[in-house]
Amino acid sequence: MIESEARIAPSADPDAVNRGVAARLRALRRDRGWSLDRAALETGVSKAMLGQIERGESSPTVATLWKIAGGFHCSLTHFLAEPAAPAVVGAEPLVRRARTMRVRPASDDMLVAPLFPFDPALGFELFELTLLPGYVRLSEPHAAGVVEHVVVTSGRIDVRAGGRWRSLGPGDAIRFAADRPHGYRNAGSDPATCLDLIHYPAQP
Ligand code: MN
Numbered sequence: 001m002i003e004s005e006a007r008i009a010p011s012a013d014p015d016a017v018n019r020g021v022a023a024r025l026r027a028l029r030r031d032r033g034w035s036l037d038r039a040a041l042e043t044g045v046s047k048a049m050l051g052q053i054e055r056g057e058s059s060p061t062v063a064t065l066w067k068i069a070g071g072f073h074c075s076l077t078h079f080l081a082e083p084a085a086p087a088v089v090g091a092e093p094l095v096r097r098a099r100t101m102r103v104r105p106a107s108d109d110m111l112v113a114p115l116f117p118f119d120p121a122l123g124f125e126l127f128e129l130t131l132l133p134g135y136v137r138l139s140e141p142h143a144a145g146v147v148e149h150v151v152v153t154s155g156r157i158d159v160r161a162g163g164r165w166r167s168l169g170p171g172d173a174i175r176f177a178a179d180r181p182h183g184y185r186n187a188g189s190d191p192a193t194c195l196d197l198i199h200y201p202a203q204p
Contacts, residue, residue, distance in 0.1 A: 014059065014103070014104070014105075017059075017080070017103050017105060018056050018059050019056055020079070020080075021053060021059075021060065021065070021079050021080075021105070022053060022054050022055065022056040024078060024079050025050070025053055025054050025068065025079070026054050028072050028074065028078070029054070032072070036050055036051055039071065039072075042071035042072065043067050043068045043070065043071025043072065044067050044071065044140065045064055045067050045068055045071070049064070050068075053068075059105055059106040059107075060105055060106055061105055061106040061108040061110075062076075062105055062106075062108050062110050062112055063108070063137055063139070064106075065079050065080070065105060066139065066140070066142070067140055070140065070141075070142050070143055073143050074118075075117075075118035075125050075198070075200065076112075076114075076118075076125065076127070076198070077114050077117040077118040077125045078118065080103060080105075080112060080114045081114045081117035081118075089119065089121070089122070094116075096115045096116065098113040098115060098128040099113075101113045101114060101115075102128070102130065109131065109132040109134065109135040110129060110130065110131055110132070110135055110137070111129070111130040111132075112127055112128075112129055112130075113127060113128040113129075113130075114127055115127060115128055115195075118200070120203070123199055123200050123201070123202060124197055124198060124199045124200065125197075125198050125200075126195060126196070126197045126198075127195070127196045127197075127198070128153075128193060128194070128195055128196075129184075129193065129194050129195075129196050130191055130192070130193045131155075131157060131184060131185070131186035131191065131192050131193070131194075132186065132191050133186055133188060133189050133190060133191065134186065134187075135184070135185060135186045136183070136184075136185040136186075137183055137184050137185070138160070138181065138182075138183040139178075139181065139182050139183055139184070140181070141178065141179045141180050141181060141182075142178045142179055142198075143179060143200070143201075144179045144201070145179060145200070145201030146177075146178045146179050146198060146199065146200055146201070147175060147176070147177060147178060147198075147199045148175070148176055148178040148182070148196060148197070148198050148199075149173065149174070149175045149196070149197040149198075149199070150168070150173065150174050150175075150176075150184075150194050150195070150196050151171075151172075151173040151194055151195045151197075152168045152169055152170055152171070152172050152173070152192065152193070152194045153170060153193045153194055153195060154170055154191075154192060154193045155169075155170075155186065155188055155190055155191060155192025155193065156168065156169050156186070156187070156188050156192055157184060157185070157186055157192045157194050158184070158185045158186075158187060159174050159176075159182070159183070159184055160181075160182055160183035160184070160185075161174065161176035161177075161182045161183075162176060165183075165185075168194075178198070
């Protein structure tokens with residue numbers, strides 16, 4: 001148990017994560033020229049909550065970040081990846097280690113490691129997700145055309161897609177249209193991990 005606790009411990013400094021989220025949300029809203037009212041309308045996250053996040057007073061859950069990313073039509077990576085993370089494919093192979101980059105926004109029961117941040121040329125981002133026991137999330141639809149590929153790497157994860165839950169174990173994978181309601185849960189008593197490759201349609 002102790003080993004498994006250590007294995008899933010978040011490695012990124014939560015304050016740094018919050019500051020990064022706050023700065024990126026402010027910049028994104030400024031670039032769009034959106035008021036807080038407009039941003040609340042687009043994301044479905046309250047104006048008060050958006051203001052608190054921008055001021056670094058509130059630590060959003062992954063679910064909230066996903067709603068914000070959806071409203072702004074940007075990737076989740078945009079909020080979570082450290083600014084230094086190289087997004088563009090270069091000559092040098094890029095080695096990433098999930099254990100060094102797991103973040104746990106808002107002490108949520110989900111940890112996220114942005115293994116390969118979104119690259120517009122490739123159209124996808126790849127996360128390792130750790131679902132702690134009891135975690136359940138029903139996700140709002142992402143932007144039109146977004147497709148998720150979930151591959152379970154340890155434990156069991158139930159994925160809801162196409163109107164029903166399916167139980168997946170290590171090595172099992174599912175692909176689904178993520179522009180409609182879907183969900184994830186860990187009904188077991190140990191942490192479970194998966195890889196989630198999120199593909200975004202080409203921007204017109
Ligand atoms: Mn999703």
